[in-house]
Amino acid sequence: MASAQPGVHALKLQPPSVSRTLRNGSNFTKWDEDLSTVTPVTLCVDPHGFYLYWTDQNKETELLDLTLVKDVRTGRSTRTPKEAKLRELLDVGNLVGRLENRMVTVVTASDLVNVSQLNFIATQEEEAKMWCEELFSLASNLLSHNLNRDQSLLKAYVRLTLQPNPEGRIPVKNIFRLFSSDRKRVENALESCRLPYARVPILCLMLTG
Template sequence: MAGAQPGVHALQLKPVCVSESLKRGSRFMKWDEDSSTVTPVTLRVDPQGYFLYWTDQNKETDLLDITYIKDARTGKCTKTPKEAKLRELLDVGNLVGRIENRMLTVVTGPDMVNIQYLNFMAFQEDVAKEWADELFSLASNLLAQNMVPDAHIYLIFRMFSTDRKRVETALESCNLPFSKSIMLKGLRRVGRGKVCN
């Protein structure tokens, strides 16, 4: 066919870009239908786009690896609270508009069979929509899903900086770069606990 281009040109790989509003965070109500609990949280994404995390009023933080997100929904495809008690806790009677337009349901799991739902309610519809769109974009980014090994090692150091010695020992035992200087130079290899050139 004249003028046909290889399929590579059709695929545009875009670098991970986290919007300022996701980095800064937004207020949500996190709810769980099984336990009928509602917790005010601030939802954020780290600047590199690795994690979705939320912090409650007691400064306790939970996080989720964004690569485990299968979908982020708002509108009619979200989960909405069915129990009257839960609806009362969310105080949905005092809000104007449709409840599902304020809901953010994050579908997560290691595969499409073993999934769970994280349920959040925003205070404005546009906030829920922005988070659903941005999270889905981050989760489906091909560059993020196929990170280079050095990025994974950097991520391990960031995650476990409070317990650095244990992480370094674990990395060293797997013959992986076990100190920040070795990891960042990228030219050295680790062998039996000694740095080799």
């Protein structure tokens, strides 16, 4: 059958599309049962759909590579806090809707063994549902799992810009951490810029590769 096409062409793959709501961010509460901690955060996704990241009240930002996300859950399949103290900290009684329907559980795994969960709670059920649907769509996008060279460089750049220091600059330690497998090339790139390390332009780093 000469007219037959491989399935990947029939899928008409589209790049990730991040909604304005996810780009602008929403207010969530991040909770950890093991540590008995509750932290108000702003949850966001970068415009390219590479990372889920959250910023706390101290302007500290953590991020998660969306290609590591295996599932995003709300409703009965989510993990809800069992500890009474933690439930009290979440102030469950003052929020609208059933607890499990406001939960967003992000399941991550780097392999079949190392599976973990991140737990967030939204203020409304519809908000939790929307975030679950859109995050899972971004995490399962086939193009995100098969980046070309330019997209890989862009992803590295986006990661660095999401965690600046208090002065708004990219810490050199983050560059070394990101490219830890090729430290010598990083050192050569930094030296070739002939600038103080705190002001190293990332584009210069990329072009010297």
